[in-house]
Amino acid sequence: MKNTDSLRLVGVLGLLVAIFGFATDSFLSPRTFLIIANQIPALLVVSVGMTFVVLIGGIDLSVGSLVGLGGAVLGTLSIRGSFPLPVAMGATLLCGLLLGAANATVMLRWRVPSFIVTLGMLEIARGGAYLVTGSKTQYIGAGIEPLADPWLLGLSPSFAIAILIVAFAHGLLTLTVFGRKVIATGTNEEAVRLAGIDTRRIKLAVFAASGLLAAVASVMHAARLGAADPNAGTGFELQAIAAVVVGGASLMGGRGSVARSVLGVVIIAVLDAGLAQAGAQEPAKRLITGAVIVVAVVVDNIRQRRGVQR
Amino acid sequence: MRFALRQISKAFSAPVLQAIDLQLLPGEVHALIGENGAGKSTLCRIIGGLLAADGGTMTLDGAPYAPASRREAAARGVRLCLQELPLVDTLTVAENIFLEALPARWGLLDRRRLRDDARVAMDRVGLTDVDPEAAVGSLGVGRRQLVEIAAALAYPARLVILDEPTAALGPVETRHLLELLGRLKGEGRTFLFISHRLEEIAAVADRVSVLRDGILVATRDVAGTLPAEMIREMIRLMVGRQLDEQHGESVRPAPGGVMLQVAGLCAGTAVRDVSFEVRAGEILGLAGLMGAGRTETLRAIFGAGPKEGGAIKVHGQLVAVRSPSEAVARGLALITEDRRAEGLLLPMGIAENVSLAHLSAFTGRWGLWRSGAERAAAEEWRRKLAIRSRDIHQPIGELSGGSQQKAIVARWLLRDPDILLLDEPTRGIDVGARGEIHQLAREFAARGKAVVVASSDMRELMQLCDRITVLSLGRTAATFDRPDFSEAALLTAALIHHRQAAA
Numbered sequence: 001m002k003n004t005d006s007l008r009l010v011g012v013l014g015l016l017v018a019i020f021g022f023a024t025d026s027f028l029s030p031r032t033f034l035i036i037a038n039q040i041p042a043l044l045v046v047s048v049g050m051t052f053v054v055l056i057g058g059i060d061l062s063v064g065s066l067v068g069l070g071g072a073v074l075g076t077l078s079i080r081g082s083f084p085l086p087v088a089m090g091a092t093l094l095c096g097l098l099l100g101a102a103n104a105t106v107m108l109r110w111r112v113p114s115f116i117v118t119l120g121m122l123e124i125a126r127g128g129a130y131l132v133t134g135s136k137t138q139y140i141g142a143g144i145e146p147l148a149d150p151w152l153l154g155l156s157p158s159f160a161i162a163i164l165i166v167a168f169a170h171g172l173l174t175l176t177v178f179g180r181k182v183i184a185t186g187t188n189e190e191a192v193r194l195a196g197i198d199t200r201r202i203k204l205a206v207f208a209a210s211g212l213l214a215a216v217a218s219v220m221h222a223a224r225l226g227a228a229d230p231n232a233g234t235g236f237e238l239q240a241i242a243a244v245v246v247g248g249a250s251l252m253g254g255r256g257s258v259a260r261s262v263l264g265v266v267i268i269a270v271l272d273a274g275l276a277q278a279g280a281q282e283p284a285k286r287l288i289t290g291a292v293i294v295v296a297v298v299v300d301n302i303r304q305r306r307g308v309q310r
Numbered sequence: 311m312r313f314a315l316r317q318i319s320k321a322f323s324a325p326v327l328q329a330i331d332l333q334l335l336p337g338e339v340h341a342l343i344g345e346n347g348a349g350k351s352t353l354c355r356i357i358g359g360l361l362a363a364d365g366g367t368m369t370l371d372g373a374p375y376a377p378a379s380r381r382e383a384a385a386r387g388v389r390l391c392l393q394e395l396p397l398v399d400t401l402t403v404a405e406n407i408f409l410e411a412l413p414a415r416w417g418l419l420d421r422r423r424l425r426d427d428a429r430v431a432m433d434r435v436g437l438t439d440v441d442p443e444a445a446v447g448s449l450g451v452g453r454r455q456l457v458e459i460a461a462a463l464a465y466p467a468r469l470v471i472l473d474e475p476t477a478a479l480g481p482v483e484t485r486h487l488l489e490l491l492g493r494l495k496g497e498g499r500t501f502l503f504i505s506h507r508l509e510e511i512a513a514v515a516d517r518v519s520v521l522r523d524g525i526l527v528a529t530r531d532v533a534g535t536l537p538a539e540m541i542r543e544m545i546r547l548m549v550g551r552q553l554d555e556q557h558g559e560s561v562r563p564a565p566g567g568v569m570l571q572v573a574g575l576c577a578g579t580a581v582r583d584v585s586f587e588v589r590a591g592e593i594l595g596l597a598g599l600m601g602a603g604r605t606e607t608l609r610a611i612f613g614a615g616p617k618e619g620g621a622i623k624v625h626g627q628l629v630a631v632r633s634p635s636e637a638v639a640r641g642l643a644l645i646t647e648d649r650r651a652e653g654l655l656l657p658m659g660i661a662e663n664v665s666l667a668h669l670s671a672f673t674g675r676w677g678l679w680r681s682g683a684e685r686a687a688a689e690e691w692r693r694k695l696a697i698r699s700r701d702i703h704q705p706i707g708e709l710s711g712g713s714q715q716k717a718i719v720a721r722w723l724l725r726d727p728d729i730l731l732l733d734e735p736t737r738g739i740d741v742g743a744r745g746e747i748h749q750l751a752r753e754f755a756a757r758g759k760a761v762v763v764a765s766s767d768m769r770e771l772m773q774l775c776d777r778i779t780v781l782s783l784g785r786t787a788a789t790f791d792r793p794d795f796s797e798a799a800l801l802t803a804a805l806i807h808h809r810q811a812a813a
Contacts, residue, residue, distance in 0.1 A: 176677045177669050184666060187655045194614055194652055195667040195721070196638025254657065 009263040020274030041162035042217035049210035050240040057253025058114035062121035063214040067233025068129040070218025075138035075228025100211015129230040147223035170258040186253030311468040318366035341511040344521035358390025359383030387468035399447030404428030431464040436486040451478040512537035520547040549797040566590035569760035575620035577610035582784035588760040595771035596764040598781035604764035612644040641728035656707035661688035668725040691720035712743025782807040
């Protein structure tokens with residue numbers, strides 16, 4: 001049944017590609033797909049983290065700001081602090097991990113809903129990004145750009161890393177005990193707790209991972225620009241949630257898959273690129289994208305309800 | 311007002327009410343008593359319009375009466391005052407009392423009239439020291455109960471049904487309420503009054519009807535009988551004459567050493583002083599009425615609920631269990647009362663549900679999940695416990711209550727704890743599965759393990775247990791050995807602190 005869900009998403013994707021292929025002359029070319037592939041790594045990585053968060057019935061609104069803050073930390077350490085790039089990257093990743101863990105700690109310690117805690121972190125991290133950079137874009141330079149440049153068959157190292165992370169996360173979710181605990185917690189947290197499993201540790205791990213993956217995305221984003229932009233990642237959290245939901249995840253928790261979230265990211269990216277090539281302006285693009293997201297979820301819900309009745 | 315029920319019956323999966331005939335007279339306080347599960351609440355819900363009867367008729371002043379909703383019942387002058395309080399915490403006392411008919415002028419809430427009317431209604435039930443503008447959420451259970459009663463009495467109702475109105479009240483509030491009932495029945499109102507406090511009934515009721523297993527076994531005049539005699543008679547009627555039905559068979563080997571010892575347990579408001587011990591090879595029952603603290607006791611032991619004081623010893627060793635995971639590590643297991651909310655992973659299959667408490671058994675290298683081993687275990691337990699399902703992957707939410715419960719039992723048998731805590735293990739389960747679950751508990755104990763069963767069904771406990779500890783309002787009232795089991799003795803013990811509270 002889960003496989004048919006994935007197949008349907010692949011079908012939707014094929015349909016979109018076909019429509020844009022007919023509607024425009026230039027869409028069906030390797031170049032289009034390379035552009036898309038080199039554009040999406042950051043969003044892919046953030047969506048992987050979001051998939052786990054949504055699976056346990058939470059939400060992480062802070063990831064977009066963490067992308068901005070991560071870039072700011074990276075730029076400041078490597079340029080103003082003149083640390084070697086690997087050291088600056090390590091510090092960036094650590095920063096994401098710790099702030100993700102901070103989200104979870106506040107949530108668990110004071111029983112605040114994840115929506116609220118991460119909404120606070122959204123503001124805090126963005127403020128931090130402005131503070132660290134002095135609200136200015138900092139050029140990091142040639143040292144980091146190769147990460148985003150074409151490398152193998154025109155694909156960037158960033159893309160390859162994103163695919164590795166996706167593969168690892170998908171395996172983690174489907175093949176390991178941890179994955180089972182995540183899905184079970186999202187399905188019925190009280191039952192899992194009463195079965196003697198410490199659900200708080202699972203939540204901590206999931207939110208910390210989401211922060212870490214946002215930091216990874218911040219490095220990818222900075223590599224693409226060659227600069228640390230304190231505004232980077234604005235709205236990423238919503239794009240990631242949209243992708244996860246288009247991928248058939250339930251915001252109530254317990255249902256979702258990394259592979260399908262990836263399809264969600266690709267569908268939204270293809271829609272975006274295709275509409276741009278078809279000559280749609282920003283207003284039309286946003287109207288159509290929004291409608292597609294809502295329709296996708298409505299259709300999925302109807303199907304889901306039929307499945308339950310059967 | 312004359313109210314009559316004729317041949318009222320109701321069944322859910324099993325019959326709950328059978329051919330009930332009952333007449334209520336104008337201006338009487340009519341008490342309704344019976345053990346847990348006797349059908350009292352179902353009967354109230356039918357009269358109050360929350361449930362439709364399967365058969366039989368009701369008449370009100372000679373006219374047919376069959377309310378389709380609580381609202382319709384209220385329109386005919388019948389008010390239901392439930393035990394679980396459907397109050398809106400965020401609204402004020404006054405707003406709650408008049409929620410269904412808030413006074414308004416030109417569409418605006420008439421605050422002054424609301425306040426004044428509420429004051430009158432509150433004074434009547436003795437809520438003189440509460441501000442009508444106070445939020446209901448800030449009141450304690452007893453006061454909330456009085457707000458609920460004030461709301462029921464604020465309207466010109468002719469028949470008021472009170473489901474355990476005094477359960478949450480202290481002695482002073484109780485006396486006040488009983489006096490109020492006496493006054494109001496003088497105005498011609500009729501009350502149907504459920505209570506476990508037999509002293510209260512002997513003091514205030516005009517007549518009493520006794521339900522047992524869904525059958526109305528007797529209606530007696532209370533007036534003119536000495537209270538002590540009346541109470542004995544009521545207990546006799548609730549329990550029935552066949553006092554010594556067989557208590558199951560199984561003479562098991564003598565129990566071994568103490569596995570679990572609980573002393574002076576206090577937890578939340580429900581558990582005030584509970585002590586008992588269970589030995590290896592023994593099944594201990596926890597009996598008690600609604601609100602006795604059975605569930606809360608088990609949850610506190612398991613680290614799943616609050617615990618303020620008391621000592622818990624496992625294998626003679628003092629332990630501080632702060633979470634279910636610590637409890638499981640100490641060899642404890644809890645099967646909860648509410649399977650769907652607290653036990654099952656509803657969309658998942660038997661396999662995922664059975665493996666949940668013992669994931670480490672299916673963990674391979676690098677944390678990889680051994681799904682083959684999980685499937686094999688699930689197949690094995692499905693066969694052993696005769697769980698009926700298409701296969702081990704059918705969502706467990708689609709299975710019968712009995713099969714669901716057996717899957718949860720399998721979950722813990724797979725883990726193989728030393729001490730099994732069961733809370734209402736056979737609620738909502740058919741007779742066949744019920745027997746099977748009892749048998750599983752016996753076999754488990756026979757392997758030198760300890761079992762604690764909490765149940766509101768005293769007969770179930772008498773069948774299954776070696777000893778029974780009776781709780782009354784959160785305190786250990788008495789413990790009985792098998793030869794001393796009798797429903798009358800258990801019920802008397804369960805009522806003991808209620809009687810002291812009413813006295």
